Amino acid sequence: MLGMVDEALLSQTRERVLAWFAEAGRDLPWRATRDPYRVLVAEVLAQQTQAARAAAAWPRFLERFPDVHALAAAAPAEVLRAWQGLGYNRRALALRQTAQAVVERGGWPGTVEELAELPGVGPYTARAVACFALEQPVAPVDTNVARVLVRSLVGTDPAQLTPAARQRLADQALPGPAEEPPRPGASGTAWAWSSALMDVGALHCRPRPRCGGCPLELTCRWRALGPAAPPPRPRAQAPFATSDRRWRGAVVRALAAAPEGLERTALADQVQAGAADRPTGWFDTLLARLESEGMIATGPDGRVRLPA
Numbered sequence: 001m002l003g004m005v006d007e008a009l010l011s012q013t014r015e016r017v018l019a020w021f022a023e024a025g026r027d028l029p030w031r032a033t034r035d036p037y038r039v040l041v042a043e044v045l046a047q048q049t050q051a052a053r054a055a056a057a058w059p060r061f062l063e064r065f066p067d068v069h070a071l072a073a074a075a076p077a078e079v080l081r082a083w084q085g086l087g088y089n090r091r092a093l094a095l096r097q098t099a100q101a102v103v104e105r106g107g108w109p110g111t112v113e114e115l116a117e118l119p120g121v122g123p124y125t126a127r128a129v130a131c132f133a134l135e136q137p138v139a140p141v142d143t144n145v146a147r148v149l150v151r152s153l154v155g156t157d158p159a160q161l162t163p164a165a166r167q168r169l170a171d172q173a174l175p176g177p178a179e180e181p182p183r184p185g186a187s188g189t190a191w192a193w194s195s196a197l198m199d200v201g202a203l204h205c206r207p208r209p210r211c212g213g214c215p216l217e218l219t220c221r222w223r224a225l226g227p228a229a230p231p232p233r234p235r236a237q238a239p240f241a242t243s244d245r246r247w248r249g250a251v252v253r254a255l256a257a258a259p260e261g262l263e264r265t266a267l268a269d270q271v272q273a274g275a276a277d278r279p280t281g282w283f284d285t286l287l288a289r290l291e292s293e294g295m296i297a298t299g300p301d302g303r304v305r306l307p308a
């Protein structure tokens with residue numbers, strides 16, 4: 001399928017996207033830094049929350065943990081407290097683990113492969129740090145980037161391609177240095193290109209695309225198909241109300257607000273565990289799992305706390 005992307009279309013796509021970005025790219029605070037730690041924090045925040053919320057949370061988190069050493073030295077409880085309201089507490093602990101590994105090895109790795117070996121850093125995040133901090137010519141592919149590239153270059157829904165095929169498409173689409181327009185703060189072509197794709201995906205090529213005003217309106221293969229275009233796939237709704245995620249978050253939130261810890265029964269009351277339609281013993285199982293993941297700890301006094 002990827003063999004169908006011709007160079008002329010690629011070239012037009014790059015030109016239009018980069019020119020649009022120079023005029024209309026989002027002014028996100030982390031775009032002014034090339035510090036791998038700051039970029040990593042931004043990436044982890046942006047993966048789970050809207051850009052505006054991530055932009056507000058980023059300076060707050062950095063004020064509390066200004067560099068990799070500060071985060072590495074912090075107790076899990078401190079990091080979890082600072083993370084409240086940002087969701088996915090596990091990512092906060094993973095970020096701390098990454099910081100510890102960077103401190104232990106004496107600095108940041110310089111390649112995607114080495115970055116991906118850090119605990120808590122997957123292939124996407126490794127590419128994002130290499131691209132946005134180290135300005136290397138690599139293509140991080142998140143859902144926004146995949147939507148823009150697959151729709152505009154292949155004319156189909158990103159779900160039709162495997163993750164490996166989407167990555168190959170993004171690698172193929174990376175522009176060379178000559179195609180970068182001048183833009184203050186954007187010295188790397190891959191940096192500008194990947195930032196631009198994320199913005200097109202966030203502002204125009206959303207799950208329900210807003211093609212009017214999109215820089216690819218005139219060249220996009222998906223748009224050209226008109227009514228024949230594969231319809232956007234409805235987003236699968238996670239069964240949030242019935243999944244453990246809600247309760248896991250509630251437990252950590254309750255403990256973040258109780259530095260002295262809570263008796264199990266008080267904790268269960270506070271998160272209204274009794275109201276859950278669950279089998280007997282489920283709350284104990286949930287606490288045991290959180291404890292095994294290092295998210296909570298039971299003290300000698302039997303009280304549950306965030307881990308010191």
Ligand code: SF4
Pocket residue numbers: 148151152204205206209210211214215216217218220221222223
């Ligand atoms: S023209 Fe429409 S479908 Fe194509 S990239 Fe832009 S927003 Fe997406």
